[in-house]
Amino acid sequence: MAINIKESEEIVEDVLNIYPEKPRKNRQEHIGVNKKDACGSCIAKSNLKSLPGVMTPRGCAYAGSKGVVWGPVKDVINISHGPIGCGHYSWGTRRNLANGVPGVENFMPFQFTTDFRERDIVFGGDKKLEQAIHELKGLFPTTKGFVVESECPIGLIGDDIEAVAKKTSADLNTTVIPVRCEGFRGVSQSLGHHIANDSIRDYVVGTGKLDDSQKTKYDVAILGDYNIGGDVWASMKVITEMGLNVIAHWSGDGSIEEMRITHEVNYILLHCYRSMNYISNYYNEKYGIPWIEYNFFGPTKIKESIRKIAALFDEHIQEQSEKVIEKYEPKMQAVIDKYRPRLEGKKVMILVGGLRPRHIVGAYEDLGMQVVTAAYEFAHSDDYERTTKELEDGAIVADDLNEHEFIELAHRLKPDLVASGIKEKYVFQKMGIPFRQMHSWDYSGPYHGYDGFEIFAKDMDLAINSPSWKFVKPTWKK
């Protein structure tokens, strides 16, 4: 059923009316009602500072760099440089899976921190950092490098981590990458992505070489897939069956060694535009490597993406790709036949980071569901330009949607499913609304690729049609 534009506009007005004049004016610019032909930034302004005291769902630049971009690179040691909190809270919480022997090829199961104390704030932490890198090299000699992820105090006390990186890198003959991702920089995780991309550009890109005998005309790199619950593995299965040769995947189950040779590929396939468009553009400018965006959520988008990718290559790849589509279509139809009748017409509200609020819409639509709200934590105007086209007219589009607005919108829209993060999960469940975590896949997944869609459909059905929702209200209050 079409969404009533006027009703949506009234709902947004109503939710904003709780604010005093000044914050209302601010938030009004960030929430709008979708019209496919409108400009995205006209509907929602973005990438601006959060209002103080409104419970933004956003994180910081450290989360964007260490948590998202660098964290999943398994053969380096990420040092959370600063006090204990940031490293501890981000330890093992993002489900970017990786293969490899822990402590030998894969350092992701550990938390490495310089654990700042007051004396480090007073006297500076450069010496401590140098000592930590030496100590870690001794304990883990097989590491392929170190990434120094700055937490808030580092930039404030005037430490020179670049100098430490240069010195330790020369002393130990290894790669040490200083990253200025202090949480006070920028307005969200987003600047952390950019800073991390730039550090890869400055310290990694072009430092390796792919053996000429190993090169093929079908070499590609996947960028912006963090292998949540095995997403990159499910995507690689499809891309490999198409006949392409994935020589690097960033950064889910990825390695710095792959990053070093990525400039040798013929095409970059970009899943998360927000977090890795910077480095993709750099590859294009410096090495002339074209990049294209794709979407591996749900069979409709997967099919479109396979054809879009195949069109870059010769007939051999195009034929192979059609065979892949042919092979999986009956399986996908079986999934749709099973779950669509159970999910048809259900309304979804989404609040996630910088990609999924638009990317996952097609997968819901494949199941007959309707996205009535798509909200981002840290998207930019170019993401909103892409979002308007994916959503139906009348859907509510929101930027940096805070907890009050989210809850109030849900009261009015009465969704059948809320798809968001851990901070939101239990609030909505207590409201009696089915919920799925759309960052961690609620410890399920993968959701990418053909294998992922089957799991996605099953999970949405489990959440929405769980008998537990019937028992939220005690019988004597019904």
Ligand code: SF4
């Ligand atoms: S804002 Fe600062 S203290 Fe907080 S998590 Fe980010 S880096 Fe750490």
